[in-house]
Amino acid sequence: MLKKLQAFAHGALVPVLVLILWEAGSRAGLFSEVLLPSPSAVAVKWWAYLLPTQDYVPGSGSYFTWLISGELLHDAYSSLYRVIVGFIIGAGLALPLGLVMGANNRIYDLFNPLVQILRPIPPIAYIPLAILWFGLGNPPSFFLIAIGAFFPVLMNTIAGVRHVDGIYLRAARNLGVNYWTMFTRVILPASTPYILAGVRIGIGTAFIVVIVSEMIAVNDGLGFRILEAREFMWSDKIIAGMITIGLLGLAIDTAVSRLNNHLLRWHRGLEH
Amino acid sequence: MSDILIKDVQKVFKTPGGDVTALKDINLTVKQGEFVCLLGPSGCGKSTLLNAVAGFQPPSAGEIVIEGKKILTPGPDRGMVFQEYALFPWMTVAQNIAFGLQIQKKEKAEIDLTVNQLLDLLHLKDFRDRFPKDLSGGMRQRVAIARVLALDSPIMLMDEPFGALDALTRRNLQDELLRIWEKLNKTILFVTHSIEESIYLADRIVVMTYRPGTIKRDQYVTMPRPRDPSSHEFNELKRELGRLVMEEQQRHAADELKLAAVD
Numbered sequence: 081m082l083k084k085l086q087a088f089a090h091g092a093l094v095p096v097l098v099l100i101l102w103e104a105g106s107r108a109g110l111f112s113e114v115l116l117p118s119p120s121a122v123a124v125k126w127w128a129y130l131l132p133t134q135d136y137v138p139g140s141g142s143y144f145t146w147l148i149s150g151e152l153l154h155d156a157y158s159s160l161y162r163v164i165v166g167f168i169i170g171a172g173l174a175l176p177l178g179l180v181m182g183a184n185n186r187i188y189d190l191f192n193p194l195v196q197i198l199r200p201i202p203p204i205a206y207i208p209l210a211i212l213w214f215g216l217g218n219p220p221s222f223f224l225i226a227i228g229a230f231f232p233v234l235m236n237t238i239a240g241v242r243h244v245d246g247i248y249l250r251a252a253r254n255l256g257v258n259y260w261t262m263f264t265r266v267i268l269p270a271s272t273p274y275i276l277a278g279v280r281i282g283i284g285t286a287f288i289v290v291i292v293s294e295m296i297a298v299n300d301g302l303g304f305r306i307l308e309a310r311e312f313m314w315s316d317k318i319i320a321g322m323i324t325i326g327l328l329g330l331a332i333d334t335a336v337s338r339l340n341n342h343l344l345r346w347h348r349g350l351e352h
Numbered sequence: 353m354s355d356i357l358i359k360d361v362q363k364v365f366k367t368p369g370g371d372v373t374a375l376k377d378i379n380l381t382v383k384q385g386e387f388v389c390l391l392g393p394s395g396c397g398k399s400t401l402l403n404a405v406a407g408f409q410p411p412s413a414g415e416i417v418i419e420g421k422k423i424l425t426p427g428p429d430r431g432m433v434f435q436e437y438a439l440f441p442w443m444t445v446a447q448n449i450a451f452g453l454q455i456q457k458k459e460k461a462e463i464d465l466t467v468n469q470l471l472d473l474l475h476l477k478d479f480r481d482r483f484p485k486d487l488s489g490g491m492r493q494r495v496a497i498a499r500v501l502a503l504d505s506p507i508m509l510m511d512e513p514f515g516a517l518d519a520l521t522r523r524n525l526q527d528e529l530l531r532i533w534e535k536l537n538k539t540i541l542f543v544t545h546s547i548e549e550s551i552y553l554a555d556r557i558v559v560m561t562y563r564p565g566t567i568k569r570d571q572y573v574t575m576p577r578p579r580d581p582s583s584h585e586f587n588e589l590k591r592e593l594g595r596l597v598m599e600e601q602q603r604h605a606a607d608e609l610k611l612a613a614v615d
């Protein structure tokens with residue numbers, strides 16, 4: 081317990097020091113209020129951003145609905161929703177393609193050249209096409225996020241299938257599995273360590289892409305909000321939004337990592 | 353009758369360095385219920401022969417016939433236990449054992465019954481929901497044996513199954529295997545490079561030569577079980593087989609030196 085507390089204090093040292101210096105610098109008038117507001121000002125703004133914009137009117141709906149009606153939560157939800165939908169589309173296409181490409185050399189040779197050409201194109205470069213094809217609103221975001229998630233999941237799935245230890249295949253053939261069972265009960269689970277590593281990278285990419293995509297075609301979400309704040313020179317809100325993006329990213333990564341640990345609880349060398 | 357008929361079997365591997373004749377003129381009939389050990393130093397083709405019987409690598413010439421059928425593919429009538437266990441690490445002990453039965457689309461109640469019996473038979477009850485990574489080598493090999501027994505195949509193929517275990521665990525599993533073999537009347541083809549292990553276990557020891565792999569000696573062992581490795585008879589046979597294996601081992605070593613010189 082004391083050890084944990086000590087470790088926490090140790091880890092908090094540098095961030096707290098930075099905050100103190102920053103706050104002191106702001107109060108001493110070292111930084112312009114407009115360009116770099118003080119941490120306390122950012123905290124106040126963040127709190128206001130979090131709270132509901134209107135007062136609670138009894139009878140207008142449940143208290144809870146009102147409590148989460150703040151702008152920040154709405155934005156965070158919108159961003160998260162886009163990440164999830166886009167990721168499911170991208171990973172949902174990448175997984176089966178990766179499985180067959182990994183398992184069958186002829187299919188691999190068929191698709192690999194195209195994959196190699198498209199893979200280096202950053203998802204951001206698809207923005208003009210995304211707007212042309214899908215107009216405004218969520219669809220272009222979904223498209224861009226799906227592309228961002230697609231390639232990491234695809235590449236890792238291919239690698240995962242190719243690295244399945246031949247001894248499992250032999251054991252399974254000996255037990256009499258057919259092709260389909262080999263896929264679903266042996267190759268797929270044996271590749272999960274690779275696939276989940278791809279999922280984690282893919283979600284990370286999706287999260288980057290969602291912020292950018294919200295700067296172009298929608299009018300809510302954390303990416304939209306910090307761009308909007310810039311137009312009003314609300315740098316406190318920009319920073320508050322950025323911190324929220326960081327927290328949401330951390331939450332997503334923690335959730336994915338928890339899921340990994342659960343799905344890979346059989347995996348050697350994974351202590352938790 | 354599930355005798356294993358091995359007729360004029362030959363296996364040539366094509367390698368960049370030239371053809372390697374791993375097996376040559378192998379003729380062997382393993383009778384139903386027999387416990388046969390293939391003995392020889394490493395590289396003499398024991399695994400190649402076992403893999404041919406398993407159907408993983410069909411022979412280049414000759415044939416292997418079981419119950420009138422030529423063996424060309426692997427199948428659950430010839431359960432295989434591998435030295436490296438080959439348990440599915442994402443399945444628990446019970447799931448590993450049940451897998452072969454699920455493939456055969458057996459009823460769930462029947463599967464549960466078989467799995468429970470096998471957990472009992474191999475003293476694995478307390479480990480049923482563990483993953484393989486949490487088991488010792490000996491425990492893993494018990495699971496691998498149970499997984500094959502679940503198939504209820506008349507033939508068991510074992511490729512140095514106890515090679516990676518410490519001496520005590522090894523003896524313990526050898527005894528278990530003999531108990532199971534006597535109880536379930538299996539035909540066992542067991543690969544080992546341990547002379548003592550082969551004498552302790554087998555009805556019949558087939559000593560192989562090194563490159564090309566041929567049969568050097570077909571030795572029946574008639575000592576009653578359980579066999580006493582310190583007995584005179586045991587050691588007499590051990591000396592005799594040791595001499596045969598050593599000759600092949602020396603040819604193997606000479607070969608390796610030659611190869612090293614080329615490198």
Ligand SMILES: Nc1ncnc2c1ncn2[C@@H]1O[C@H](COP(=O)(O)OP(=O)(O)O)[C@@H](O)[C@H]1O
Nearest residue numbers: 365367372374393394395396397398399400401
């Ligand atoms: N896939 C292969 N390709 C080329 N040579 C092989 C292959 N498998 C085995 N061999 C060769 O065949 C011989 C017999 O191998 P193996 O059956 O594994 O021997 P053992 O099991 O008795 O140690 C060895 O000399 C080995 O180098």
Ligand SMILES: [Mg+2]
Nearest residue numbers: 398399400511
């Ligand atoms: Mg071998």
